[in-house]
Amino acid sequence: MSLTGFSSPWWFLLLFVVAAVVAGYVLALRTRRKRTLRFSNLELLERVAPRGRRWTRHVPAALLVVSLLLLTFALAGPTAEQKVPRNRATVMLVIDVSLSMEATDVAPTRLKAAQDAAKQFAEGLTPGVNLGLISFAGTATVLVAPTTERDGVVRAIDNLKLAQSTATGEGIFAALQSIESFSAVVGGADGPPPARILLMTDGKQTVPQDEYAPRGAFTAAGVAKQKEIPVTTISFGTSHGSVEIEGKQIPVEVDDTSMREIARLSGGDFYKAATADELKEVYASLGEQIGYETKNVDASRPWVVLGTIVLIGAAGSSLFLGQRLP
Structure with missing residues (x-):
């Protein structure tokens, strides 16, 4: 001790x-x-x-x-430092489902590898943490509002579908709105529970193209900073990925630079995962950080x-x- x-x-x-x-x-x-x-x-x-x-x-x-x-x-x-489970934290898992996630540079596909790692993360997260799920492509959809029930999150991850475009900013804004709505219901005398957004994407924002636009990713990251909700970004994939669209091979290189900037602007952390195993390791590390906190106990x-x-x-x-x- x-x-x-x-x-x-x-x-x-x-x-x-x-x-x-x-x-x-x-x-x-x-x-x-x-x-x-x-x-x-x-x-x-x-x-x-x-x-x-x-x-x-x-x-x-x-x-x-x-x-x-x-x-x-x-x-x-x-007193001694001891890890104790968080019972009120809110985590929004925001997953990119744009067509680039069909790339096979991460076997069997980026999307399938992401689904497996996300389900493992959801199932292993501390029971007291409220977990929600958002998918985004050209628009963002709240699939599961924050909840301590994991079955619904796992089923929603299994049912993720690909769509066109990448509106990263919309995904962050949707997560912020979902967290605020949930906090308004559960917040008591101690105030709203601490919250964090986990953003996993493999490509550059395309809608809008300017990331500093009113609905852009960098603008959303700045709003998250103001609300004290850090965005932890996971850049997933490799630099040589490609997908076939209308018979043409389109390169879909990951955009590490933007993901680093989103994390910096929001006060979060950046992680790089180029393989399925690396992605699982990132999620495992985040689960440990989010699910537990170190406190001085008697x-x-x-x-x-x-x-x-x-x-x-x-x-x-x-x-x-x-x-x-x-």
Whole structure:
């Protein structure tokens, strides 16, 4: 266990009391020894008092001091970092279903690989997280509103259909609207739950062509930044992908530059995945980040238990060795 701090460090002032107890014990021993030497026959004392048991008489006192130290440590409220599940977070999964997702540079196709990885992500996400799904091509469609139920999300991922064009900005705007609608319903005294958008696409925005247009991807990323909803982008595919349209092979190279810029403008992160396995690794990493958060939690229980055990040991050894309590 790695300690990160103490919630009530002022309890360490009790260490002065422990030090006073130790000093008092040492002083009492010296006073008793002086009285013994003053009124005892030393030759007789050497024969009567066994040498081997002299150190054992200090065991109860030593255990008592150790227990006081451990209990003082516990009272100071040690804390430790611990991963705890998020129970209120909202995640919108936004998946590109433009025709470029039919490319086979990622076997069997980009879309099929994306579906498999997205389903694995949905099924493995912490149960308390609200997950929604949006698909986008020329327009964006909210397929599943944020929910803790995963079956509907998985079925919707299985039923994704390809369409023409790539309106990345519309996908982000649809996610923002869905998050706001959901937050208005579930938000309580603590405010709306934290939210994040996961945008997975393989190509450059085509509708509108200007990404800084009012409905463009960069504009949407800026709005997401204002609303404090980061957009994590996943650029999926390779630079040599192509699809056949009307008998012609059309290159569909991924647009990493735009995806990096969307992440930067929104305050999110950028990930690159060129294979199905890499995409699954990205989703697994994101699931760990989104589903859990690291918090400082109380770590005093082990110290209380140990201090109590040592205190019992002090009492037991005192009764066994000296037939009295310390």
